[in-house]
Amino acid sequence: xxxxxxxxxxxxxxxxxxxxxxxxxxxxxxxxxxxxxxxxxxxxxxxxxxxxxxxxxxxxxxxxxxxxxxxxxxxxxxxxxxxxxxxxxxxxxxxxxxxxxxxxxxxxxxxxxxxxxxxxxxxxxxxxxxxxxxxxxxxxxxxxxxxxxxxxxxxxxxxxxxxxxxxxxxxxxxxxxxxxxxxxxxxxxxxxxxxxxxxxxxxxxxxxxxxxxxxxxxxxxxxxxxxxxxxxxxxxxxxxxxxxxxxxxxxxxxxxxxxxxxxxxxxxxxxxxxxxxxxxxxxxxxxxxxxxxxxxxxxxxxxxxxxxxxxxxxxxxxxxxxxxxxx
Amino acid sequence: xxxxxxxxxxxxxxxxxxxxxxxxxxxxxxxxxxxxxxxxxxxxxxxxxxxxxxxxxxxxxxxxxxxxxxxxxxxxxxxxxxxxxxxxxxxxxxxxxxxxxxxxxxxxxxxxxxxxxxxxxxxxxxxxxxxxxxxxxxxxxxxxxxxxxxxxxxxxxxxxxxxxxxxxxxxxxxxxxxxxxxxxxxxxxxxxxxxxxxxxxxxxxxxxxxxxxxxxxxxxxxxxxxxxxxxxxxxxxxxxxxxxxxxxxxxxxxxxxxxxxxxxxxxxxxxxxxxxxxxxxxxxxxxxxxxxxxxxxxxxxxxxxxxxxxxxxxxxxxxxxxxxxxxxxxxxxxxxxxxxxxxxxxxxxxxxxxxxxxxxxxxxxxxxxxxxxxxxxxxxxxxxxxxxxxxxxxxxxxxxxxxxxxxxxxx
Numbered sequence: 036x037x038x039x040x041x042x043x044x045x046x047x048x049x050x051x052x053x054x055x056x057x058x059x060x061x062x063x064x065x066x067x068x069x070x071x072x073x074x075x076x077x078x079x080x081x082x083x084x085x086x087x088x089x090x091x092x093x094x095x096x097x098x099x100x101x102x103x104x105x106x107x108x109x110x111x112x113x114x115x116x117x118x119x120x121x122x123x124x125x126x127x128x129x130x131x132x133x134x135x136x137x138x139x140x141x142x143x144x145x146x147x148x149x150x151x152x153x154x155x156x157x158x159x160x161x162x163x164x165x166x167x168x169x170x171x172x173x174x175x176x177x178x179x180x181x182x183x184x185x186x187x188x189x190x191x192x193x194x195x196x197x198x199x200x201x202x203x204x205x206x207x208x209x210x211x212x213x214x215x216x217x218x219x220x221x222x223x224x225x226x227x228x229x230x231x232x233x234x235x236x237x238x239x240x241x242x243x244x245x246x247x248x249x250x251x252x253x254x255x256x257x258x259x260x261x262x263x264x265x266x267x268x269x270x271x272x273x274x275x276x277x278x279x280x281x282x283x284x285x286x287x288x289x290x291x292x293x294x295x296x297x298x299x300x301x302x303x304x305x306x307x308x309x310x311x312x313x314x315x316x317x318x319x320x321x322x323x324x325x326x327x328x329x330x331x332x333x334x335x336x337x338x339x340x341x342x343x344x345x346x347x348x349x350x351x352x353x354x355x356x357x358x359x360x361x362x
Numbered sequence: 363x364x365x366x367x368x369x370x371x372x373x374x375x376x377x378x379x380x381x382x383x384x385x386x387x388x389x390x391x392x393x394x395x396x397x398x399x400x401x402x403x404x405x406x407x408x409x410x411x412x413x414x415x416x417x418x419x420x421x422x423x424x425x426x427x428x429x430x431x432x433x434x435x436x437x438x439x440x441x442x443x444x445x446x447x448x449x450x451x452x453x454x455x456x457x458x459x460x461x462x463x464x465x466x467x468x469x470x471x472x473x474x475x476x477x478x479x480x481x482x483x484x485x486x487x488x489x490x491x492x493x494x495x496x497x498x499x500x501x502x503x504x505x506x507x508x509x510x511x512x513x514x515x516x517x518x519x520x521x522x523x524x525x526x527x528x529x530x531x532x533x534x535x536x537x538x539x540x541x542x543x544x545x546x547x548x549x550x551x552x553x554x555x556x557x558x559x560x561x562x563x564x565x566x567x568x569x570x571x572x573x574x575x576x577x578x579x580x581x582x583x584x585x586x587x588x589x590x591x592x593x594x595x596x597x598x599x600x601x602x603x604x605x606x607x608x609x610x611x612x613x614x615x616x617x618x619x620x621x622x623x624x625x626x627x628x629x630x631x632x633x634x635x636x637x638x639x640x641x642x643x644x645x646x647x648x649x650x651x652x653x654x655x656x657x658x659x660x661x662x663x664x665x666x667x668x669x670x671x672x673x674x675x676x677x678x679x680x681x682x683x684x685x686x687x688x689x690x691x692x693x694x695x696x697x698x699x700x701x702x703x704x705x706x707x708x709x710x711x712x713x714x715x716x717x718x719x720x721x722x723x724x725x726x727x728x729x730x731x732x733x734x735x736x737x738x739x740x741x742x743x744x745x746x747x748x749x750x751x752x753x754x755x756x757x758x759x760x761x762x763x764x765x766x767x768x769x770x771x772x773x
Contacts (some may be wrong), residue, residue, distance in 0.1 A: 163758055210577050211751035298424065300446045334492060341444040341494075344749050347550070347757040348420040348441055 043138035045349035049089035067111035085151035145185035158293025159355040160207030167204040170360035224326035232271040233321040259309035381406035387433030436483040440749040450502035458673035461690035466507040480573030480748030481646040510609035512644035530638035535560035545618035548599035550757035567719035622685025626724030639733035643744035709734035
């Protein structure tokens with residue numbers, strides 16, 4: 036097996052891409068108002084689009100880039116004064132440190148490629164059942180079959196794929212039944228974890244977020260969900276339970292991201308619900324928060340099922356990676 | 363023809379902004395006579411964009427800026443409403459709201475009448491807290507209920523017989539007597555249920571709730587259809603009335619899904635291709651009109667004018683002449699001849715030849731509508747066109763089946 040000596044080859048590719056873009060924004064090579072597009076960045080970095088998408092999401096969360104009324108992302112914030120600049124990113128001569136460049140081209144370990152495969156494998160499931168062919172995945176990623184097997188083992192462990200009776204790797208289909216079951220499980224384990232976590236919750240972080248609501252328009256439901264998960268639920272002193280919660284959520288959130296990429300409007304109207312919930316957690320007996328969380332999850336489940344029906348109008352053509360064959 | 367301009371006018375007419383209302387819909391409601399009359403009555407221009415069910419639904423969901431009013435069926439609100447493409451309709455602005463029947467407001471003809479399975483329109487009618495749709499009355503609705511019908515299938519009397527003794531059953535859509543001459547409508551919320559009704563009626567399968575089938579039930583149905591397909595039962599699928607008419611006229615079809623207006627289009631096959639009143643009951647649907655989310659101010663007013671116009675009688679009468687009912691029949695009656703009302707709504711023998719929406723005779727004197735009166739037919743609704751929880755899964759499986767039927771047709 037070929038292992039790269041470059042320590043960066045262990046890092047996910049999207050981290051490396053995010054790092055390059057971040058450094059170039061800070062240095063001014065990528066000027067304010069410059070329009071970042073997935074495709075050209077993927078060409079410059081010599082990767083597929085998936086890690087580029089993840090990198091851009093990270094920069095968006097960091098507030099270094101923003102969405103605007105057009106395709107792609109804007110460097111800096113989208114205000115009336117900023118005129119979007121559309122130029123080929125290849126003309127800009129981005130600084131890409133040799134170590135990073137080397138790491139991006141080295142396909143050493145499974146960690147390096149895992150996230151993008153997970154994204155693609157999760158999102159294809161809304162279109163039905165797929166078989167993953169090991170050799171085709173290896174070709175697609177440019178890695179050895181050993182690495183592919185590591186990736187597949189991890190996917191199986193996280194419940195995203197399974198072995199068929201004939202020993203083929205199978206993903207999907209994601210059905211309303213799967214979604215209902217996952218939400219039912221969430222309704223059982225997440226309030227239970229929250230109750231266990233009560234003495235360990237990071238109340239200062241929760242309070243800090245609650246204080247920001249109202250004054251900081253940049254807060255998203257996603258931010259609030261993260262605080263709920265990381266600072267509250269995940270503080271439960273039972274690692275097996277927390278791990279179960281994380282892996283049960285995995286498919287749901289990956290599919291949700293896929294739906295937004297396919298053009299569905301994001302699921303809205305939940306900031307108020309999170310606010311009520313976090314408020315209950317920080318200022319009231321934990322039981323009331325657990326009750327509210329249960330209700331909140333059942334409403335979210337209904338919304339999710341409604342969104343699943345919408346997916347039927349999205350045509351399949353070109354929607355999934357080449358190593359996934361429809362069954 | 364070119365006409366010379368009138369030279370007698372000295373001054374140019376004042377420039378006015380042309381007011382145009384854009385309506386997206388299907389062949390069910392986008393009829394020339396409706397548009398002409400609405401333009402004349404409302405004083406603004408109206409453009410129609412007509413598509414088949416599936417394309418229309420996709421367009422409505424993904425490009426709401428491309429239309430002002432969306433005319434479709436309640437069952438596909440699950441797609442278009444949840445996409446965020448529409449805005450609520452305020453019933454306070456609907457003059458005829460109180461005239462709209464209980465079939466849509468309650469889900470059955472009366473509080474005690476039976477309800478069909480699946481997406482009865484009332485389940486998608488009222489906007490609930492949190493943006494959901496439900497049956498609990500509120501001031502805002504998702505779609506103004508207009509046209510509706512109880513669908514069945516059509517059959518060749520030379521194959522299945524005719525007269526009082528013949529009891530048409532949905533099972534005929536899988537019947538050996540029609541092997542190789544069966545066609546279904548290609549729409550996963552419609553034709554899928556014709557097939558499901560056939561599977562139950564023939565005793566092949568049983569569904570716990572045909573209106574919300576499980577994955578296993580869907581798999582079982584698709585497996586049955588696939589088996590029948592490989593045995594050569596199906597010859598075609600169709601997406602609009604003209605295709606359905608061509609199949610019946612061509613003589614290659616002995617039984618198929620049918621929509622009411624198609625019977626009026628038949629010529630050579632009219633005598634022997636008959637509308638069924640199935641012993642198991644009907645598959646119903648309810649159409650209506652919705653407002654695009656972008657409408658504001660004067661444009662929104664124009665759209666409300668158009669919606670109100672729809673329930674003012676004329677359009678209801680046009681719909682009746684193609685075999686469809688309107689949600690407030692009393693106003694349509696004002697625009698129908700007594701003989702038309704008696705035939706279409708009362709199930710009476712046609713006292714004279716009756717014209718369809720384009721003026722051609724579609725009903726011969728002496729004939730009678732299958733299934734009887736409006737209320738008799740409405741009582742026999744067993745299922746509504748439905749977008750089930752597992753719709754995404756079912757629609758994709760259905761699509762694969764349809765493609766295989768069509769490949770055989772072309773081969």
